[in-house]
Amino acid sequence: MASTKPLILVVNDDGITAPGIRNLIDVANQLGEVVVVAPDGPQSGMGHAITINSTLRADEIKIDDGPQTEYAVSGTPVDCVKLAVNVILERKPDLIVSGVNHGSNSSINVIYSGTMSAAVEGALENIPSVGFSSLDYSWDQDFEPAKPHIKKVMQLLLKNGLPEGICLNVNIPSPKSAPYKGVKVCRQANANWEEEFDSRKDPRGRNYYWLTGKFVNYDKGNDTDEWALENNYISVVPVEVDFTAHHAIATLNNWDF
Amino acid sequence: MASTKPLILVVNDDGITAPGIRNLIDVANQLGEVVVVAPDGPQSGMGHAITINSTLRADEIKIDDGPQTEYAVSGTPVDCVKLAVNVILERKPDLIVSGVNHGSNSSINVIYSGTMSAAVEGALENIPSVGFSSLDYSWDQDFEPAKPHIKKVMQLLLKNGLPEGICLNVNIPSPKSAPYKGVKVCRQANANWEEEFDSRKDPRGRNYYWLTGKFVNYDKGNDTDEWALENNYISVVPVEVDFTAHHAIATLNNWDF
Numbered sequence: 438m439a440s441t442k443p444l445i446l447v448v449n450d451d452g453i454t455a456p457g458i459r460n461l462i463d464v465a466n467q468l469g470e471v472v473v474v475a476p477d478g479p480q481s482g483m484g485h486a487i488t489i490n491s492t493l494r495a496d497e498i499k500i501d502d503g504p505q506t507e508y509a510v511s512g513t514p515v516d517c518v519k520l521a522v523n524v525i526l527e528r529k530p531d532l533i534v535s536g537v538n539h540g541s542n543s544s545i546n547v548i549y550s551g552t553m554s555a556a557v558e559g560a561l562e563n564i565p566s567v568g569f570s571s572l573d574y575s576w577d578q579d580f581e582p583a584k585p586h587i588k589k590v591m592q593l594l595l596k597n598g599l600p601e602g603i604c605l606n607v608n609i610p611s612p613k614s615a616p617y618k619g620v621k622v623c624r625q626a627n628a629n630w631e632e633e634f635d636s637r638k639d640p641r642g643r644n645y646y647w648l649t650g651k652f653v654n655y656d657k658g659n660d661t662d663e664w665a666l667e668n669n670y671i672s673v674v675p676v677e678v679d680f681t682a683h684h685a686i687a688t689l690n691n692w693d694f
Numbered sequence: 695m696a697s698t699k700p701l702i703l704v705v706n707d708d709g710i711t712a713p714g715i716r717n718l719i720d721v722a723n724q725l726g727e728v729v730v731v732a733p734d735g736p737q738s739g740m741g742h743a744i745t746i747n748s749t750l751r752a753d754e755i756k757i758d759d760g761p762q763t764e765y766a767v768s769g770t771p772v773d774c775v776k777l778a779v780n781v782i783l784e785r786k787p788d789l790i791v792s793g794v795n796h797g798s799n800s801s802i803n804v805i806y807s808g809t810m811s812a813a814v815e816g817a818l819e820n821i822p823s824v825g826f827s828s829l830d831y832s833w834d835q836d837f838e839p840a841k842p843h844i845k846k847v848m849q850l851l852l853k854n855g856l857p858e859g860i861c862l863n864v865n866i867p868s869p870k871s872a873p874y875k876g877v878k879v880c881r882q883a884n885a886n887w888e889e890e891f892d893s894r895k896d897p898r899g900r901n902y903y904w905l906t907g908k909f910v911n912y913d914k915g916n917d918t919d920e921w922a923l924e925n926n927y928i929s930v931v932p933v934e935v936d937f938t939a940h941h942a943i944a945t946l947n948n949w950d951f
Contacts, residue, residue: 479747481746482744482746482747483743484740484741484742484743484744484772484811485741485743485805485806486740486741486742486743486806487741487806487905488905489739489905490738490739492894492904493891493903493904493905494900494901494902495901495903515741516905519889519891519905520891522889523889524891524893524903545818545935547937548742548818548935548937549742549743549744557805561802561805586951589951593949593950597949600939600945602884602939603939603942619951622943622946622951624936624940624943625936625937625938627859627936629818632776632779632780633780634750634776634780634781636781637749643751644751644752645750646749646750646751646752646777647749647750648744648750648773648776671951673946673951674938675939675943675946676937676938676939677937677938677939677942678805679881679884680805680882680933680937681882681931681932681933681934682860682932682933682934683881685856685857685860685932686881686932688857689862689930690879692850692854692879694843694846694847694850694876694879694928
């Protein structure tokens with residue numbers, strides 16, 4: 438007899454053994470039939486990268502005693518979603534959940550985030566999709582305060598779906614500041630990284646660089662994800678896959694190309 | 695005496711020796727002082743990936759007799775822009791040009807494209823930026839028919855700049871269909887890839903996969919980049935780095951989080 442439970446695909450970018458995804462699987466198991474298709478190692482900062490010049494592996498593995506099925510993939514988070522939807526899953530999933538990321542994906546970080554790129558890929562496939570990220574980077578953080586909120590968002594997505602081409606970017610303040618004040622629907626703050634590169638010498642005297650930098654919020658609005666998170670709210674930003682700056686078309690039409 | 699010429703940063707994702715970037719450098723040399731900071735090998739499909747778990751190299755090299763300065767970087771196109779702006783260049787560039795990509799980056803391909811991610815990174819740094827892509831994938835194609843149009847776009851960007859947070863995605867029909875009808879400012883078509891994975895066995899009998907698929911345009915509008923390209927126009931789409939689906943916020947505010 439076919440399952441009548443919703444089919445939930447779980448993915449992340451910190452790798453299939455990260456505590457964030459193990460906790461997300463735990464919540465997903467309460468709501469549906471769960472298939473995990475996640476990178477076999479860390480893929481942070483991979484953005485919407487896909488593997489086109491190399492091959493992919495997807496090996497079924499067993500990590501804990503939960504009822505979910507799991508596959509470890511040799512590629513990026515977006516590769517995981519494509520492989521899951523096109524090869525591994527027998528039917529289209531009802532929901533794609535990505536994360537829980539160890540670290541913030543608020544504001545402009547959505548563009549660098551493998552966690553969010555998996556959700557964006559879900560939106561491209563017209564599947565309700567959401568990325569969850571915790572503002573705490575530590576590996577051994579407590580996910581319990583976040584779990585009821587994560588479950589609620591998943592229940593709402595299973596019930597309401599999402600408009601075509603849109604997914605959700607959910608960021609959760611550090612568990613150290615729980616209980617949270619609630620959930621706020623926000624716009625992406627106008628913030629960015631002021632990069633610095635740490636320049637070093639290798640043992641043979643050649644230069645090499647490490648990317649570093651600090652996050653700067655230029656946006657004083659109180660309708661942004663940064664404002665919500667600073668004020669101990671969980672932020673929810675609807676993210677869209679049409680990147681056209683429609684409002685700029687009129688200006689450009691006056692250029693003499 | 696300091697140069698009064700505009701400073702133009704040239705980047706790509708096919709690698710620093712690709713014919714597409716060599717032709718772009720040739721055009722840039724006609725308009726300003728040129729610094730090339732480009733990947734030391736192919737980086738197609740890398741999207742907005744950045745190197746955060748590993749180190750970066752940037753080696754000055756000489757490839758041809760042109761007046762430009764060149765650096766080959768061990769990372770992604772976005773790494774190249776960040777390294778150029780923060781480490782290599784002595785002042786902020788007046789223009790960033792990326793490409794010319796061997797292959798289309800129209801419609802949704804902007805999200806996978808290393809070429810366009812370099813331009814998007816430029817927009818994040820508030821530098822007028824543009825990605826150029828040819829619909830022809832061949833390595834030995836003729837870039838001459840595209841060059842006057844590429845030069846014109848660069849001249850307009852140097853003269854007019856761009857609104858904050860916006861860059862241009864310029865796609866050029868195959869040189870085989872030149873002369874082109876002209877330039878059209880467009881929106882991104884609602885199109886996507888219908889993926890397939892080619893499943894194979896390795897010499898030890900284990901499964902592996904190659905990503906493949908076909909591009910499908912669901913959008914019948916005649917204001918899209920796909921329409922322009924099919925009708926032998928060069929397409930110009932303004933691309934924006936605010937990914938908020940502002941029109942969806944009102945709906946989500948009615949959800950019972």
